Amino acid sequence: MTETTPDQDRPTISYVIVAYESGPELARTLPGLAAELATGDEVIVVDNGSKVSPRDVVAECLPAATVIEMGRNAGFTAANNRGAAASSGDVVLMLNPDAMPEPGFGEAIRRPFSERPEWGAWMALVACRIGGEKVINSRENPVHFTGIAWAGGHGQPLTAAGRPREIAVASGAALAVRREVWQQVGGLPEDFFLYQEDIDISVRIQSVGHRIGLEPEAVVDHDYDFHGNAGKWFWLERNRLAMVIRNYPGPLLALLAPALLGTELVLLLVSARQGWFGAKLKSYRDLVRWLPRLKREREEIQQARVITPGQFANLLTPDLDSPLIPEFARTGLVRVMLRTYWHLVLLIVGSGRHLRDTQGQRG
Numbered sequence: 001m002t003e004t005t006p007d008q009d010r011p012t013i014s015y016v017i018v019a020y021e022s023g024p025e026l027a028r029t030l031p032g033l034a035a036e037l038a039t040g041d042e043v044i045v046v047d048n049g050s051k052v053s054p055r056d057v058v059a060e061c062l063p064a065a066t067v068i069e070m071g072r073n074a075g076f077t078a079a080n081n082r083g084a085a086a087s088s089g090d091v092v093l094m095l096n097p098d099a100m101p102e103p104g105f106g107e108a109i110r111r112p113f114s115e116r117p118e119w120g121a122w123m124a125l126v127a128c129r130i131g132g133e134k135v136i137n138s139r140e141n142p143v144h145f146t147g148i149a150w151a152g153g154h155g156q157p158l159t160a161a162g163r164p165r166e167i168a169v170a171s172g173a174a175l176a177v178r179r180e181v182w183q184q185v186g187g188l189p190e191d192f193f194l195y196q197e198d199i200d201i202s203v204r205i206q207s208v209g210h211r212i213g214l215e216p217e218a219v220v221d222h223d224y225d226f227h228g229n230a231g232k233w234f235w236l237e238r239n240r241l242a243m244v245i246r247n248y249p250g251p252l253l254a255l256l257a258p259a260l261l262g263t264e265l266v267l268l269l270v271s272a273r274q275g276w277f278g279a280k281l282k283s284y285r286d287l288v289r290w291l292p293r294l295k296r297e298r299e300e301i302q303q304a305r306v307i308t309p310g311q312f313a314n315l316l317t318p319d320l321d322s323p324l325i326p327e328f329a330r331t332g333l334v335r336v337m338l339r340t341y342w343h344l345v346l347l348i349v350g351s352g353r354h355l356r357d358t359q360g361q362r363g
Helices: 023-034 055-061 076-085 105-115 179-185 197-207 230-247 250-274 277-304 309-313 332-349
Strands: 013-019 042-047 066-069 091-095 099-101 119-130 133-138 165-167 174-178 211-222
Touching (some): 013 023, 013 076, 023 042, 023 055, 042 076, 091 179, 099 105, 105 119, 105 211, 174 179, 174 197, 179 197, 197 230, 197 277, 230 250, 250 277, 250 332, 309 332
Parallel strands (some): 013 042, 042 066, 119 211
Antiparallel strands (some): 091 174, 119 133, 119 174, 165 211
């Protein structure tokens, strides 16, 4: 796809970019991506029924790329799965249309493939601009034991990302997954449509014994602006609970049931005050409809799990550290109560620092 000299030891990457009315974003991202491609890499742009097809933008900025037309807005998850199924590289790399690779990205993002064989997936450092200054958008996606997740390190200087390291859950803005691992876990959960899909695939990758990492020398400049609306809260809340139901081991789910119920009561009050109460109720409606399917999916996921409930618990955190979360929920007495509750849970299920310590010993 480029003039780069072939290297038999270098893995090929299939970049999958899902577009929906993303012409301006692609016009910014594709030229930066083109400069980072190596021989054998491929770029697949999957259009989710945009009124204005991205074909012209793709033809101008990266003519060797493949465009797949979904014909409708099938959702971010289904479109990524379609693009991955049509690809052939050693690595499937989900890339947001507004996440522009910076110089050196191509070499850095493929480095873990050979240097860190225990990593089933790894994310790039996702940067953004706040007040004109380039800072971290996400260096991981911490997940609270109630399933609430956020962009880790948001607003911190890029130097705070540190060196390559293992993380529990990755951001899907620029996420590389070994092809065999992608196939092993079955890609993204298609019915999620949008949001929480990166949380779900991350915990499933970890559950089957692979690790996840951060490669901070691979940087994407993400045109990020968090904004909440009823539609977004609907997807976030429905998929959060679906992720918990699908993935949490039985003993852990039982111990967390009181906390999960309490969280729902609090969120109903918060949603009523903030104007998305209807979206919250709608998320419950969908979740009830999904229960038979979620039960089947849960059985498959739990059967494939090779880590203990305690090791799974080690992927989660008791602290709500995002500034987007109301202060009362992340400080003072509430913080102490959450930590105490979590400490008791860990005492019962045990905790594991290393995911591979007890492969095959499911609980």
